Amino acid sequence: MAGNVCRSKVRLEGKTVLITGANTGIGKETALDMAHRGARVILACRDMTRARIAADEIRQKSGNGNVVVKKLDLASLQSVRDLAKDIQESEERLDILINNAGIMMCPKWQTKDGFEMQFGVNHLGHFLFTNCLLDLLKKSAPSRIVIVSSLAHEKGQIHFDDINLDKDYSPVKSYRQSKLANVLFGRELATRLQGTGVTVYSLHPGVIRTELGRHFFPNLALWKRIIAIPLAMLIKTPWEGAQTTIYCAVDESLANDSGLYYRQVHLHQIYDIHLNLLLICLSSLMTSAGIKLSIPLMDFGKLYSKEAMFE
Numbered sequence: 001m002a003g004n005v006c007r008s009k010v011r012l013e014g015k016t017v018l019i020t021g022a023n024t025g026i027g028k029e030t031a032l033d034m035a036h037r038g039a040r041v042i043l044a045c046r047d048m049t050r051a052r053i054a055a056d057e058i059r060q061k062s063g064n065g066n067v068v069v070k071k072l073d074l075a076s077l078q079s080v081r082d083l084a085k086d087i088q089e090s091e092e093r094l095d096i097l098i099n100n101a102g103i104m105m106c107p108k109w110q111t112k113d114g115f116e117m118q119f120g121v122n123h124l125g126h127f128l129f130t131n132c133l134l135d136l137l138k139k140s141a142p143s144r145i146v147i148v149s150s151l152a153h154e155k156g157q158i159h160f161d162d163i164n165l166d167k168d169y170s171p172v173k174s175y176r177q178s179k180l181a182n183v184l185f186g187r188e189l190a191t192r193l194q195g196t197g198v199t200v201y202s203l204h205p206g207v208i209r210t211e212l213g214r215h216f217f218p219n220l221a222l223w224k225r226i227i228a229i230p231l232a233m234l235i236k237t238p239w240e241g242a243q244t245t246i247y248c249a250v251d252e253s254l255a256n257d258s259g260l261y262y263r264q265v266h267l268h269q270i271y272d273i274h275l276n277l278l279l280i281c282l283s284s285l286m287t288s289a290g291i292k293l294s295i296p297l298m299d300f301g302k303l304y305s306k307e308a309m310f311e
């Protein structure tokens with residue numbers, strides 16, 4: 001079950017890597033790997049206490065003192081803008097941006113701006129953050145943007161007529177939508193960044209023993225939790241789960257690829273669907289990211305039909 005391992009020996013001295021949600025799980029393991037490679041590593045986290053503890057551990061294990069923590073709550077567009085401004089003003093370069101943070105199958109919660117929580121955190125927050133940092137990424141080219149999506153995107157649908165799922169919320173439907181949005185955003189971004197030296201990768205990390213199940217696992221029936229305990233021993237460790245992210249972030253063989261989706265440290269092509277542009281337009285409207293729209297604004301509900309599902 002371990003899957004493959006990133007074998008690249010690339011060193012990252014002089015490079016800066018920013019990872020969202022790096023205080024635990026896959027993000028923390030990815031940050032540790034980047035620190036081992038000699039990068040300046042920025043952990044962008046919402047819980048500063050946990051972030052500082054993680055940074056201390058990473059400095060200690062890697063021997064790299066150049067690990068810093070910054071506040072980022074992806075459920076607040078103001079927090080996203082504040083950190084993006086801080087990074088633009090204080091960092092000379094940004095070589096690798098890893099959009100890793102995520103929330104899965106929570107109850108129907110709202111972000112500070114009133115968006116459905118999973119779409120807001122997993123997609124919209126990262127969408128705005130990435131767009132605000134594009135100039136710095138271009139200035140640092142060749143640079144990379146890595147988006148941690150999920151296999152769950154394959155059953156996803158973008159509900160353009162009810163993007164916050166107000167009419168019919170289900171935790172899994174919302175998670176799938178947000179993870180499909182990750183992949184579509186990656187593809188559209190890659191198209192827009194052609195020729196800039198900034199390349200984009202999205203991925204499924206595998207099934208990994210992390211805190212991601214915190215919102216649904218405790219609510220499972222007792223017998224399901226009992227069955228899940230031995231199964232949990234079979235799934236990937238966070239180190240194993242971080243390998244595809246690390247591969248996309250550093251592997252030399254991917255330098256000229258962009259806009260593709262990876263699984264198990266391998267390319268895993270997805271079907272061609274044409275939702276990218278629609279999603280980007282909608283997301284720019286929702287976050288007022290100031291992205292130049294190349295098609296006129298439309299009634300998304302009418303334009304998008306239910307047949308345009310992923311599979």
Ligand SMILES: NC(=O)c1ccc[n+]([C@@H]2O[C@H](COP(=O)([O-])OP(=O)(O)OC[C@H]3O[C@@H](n4cnc5c(N)ncnc54)[C@H](OP(=O)(O)O)[C@@H]3O)[C@@H](O)[C@H]2O)c1
Binds near residue numbers: 021149
């Ligand atoms: N684990 C799996 O099996 C699996 C499978 C497929 C895809 N993924 C994807 O992998 C990524 C990492 O997940 P993980 O498994 O490492 O889960 P995790 O252990 O729960 O870590 C998630 C990270 O995201 C952060 N986060 C959540 N909401 C945030 C917000 N509003 N603002 C900023 N940070 C926030 C968390 O911070 P706090 O600690 O403060 O909550 C934590 O650092 C996610 O995008 C997930 O969808 C995981």
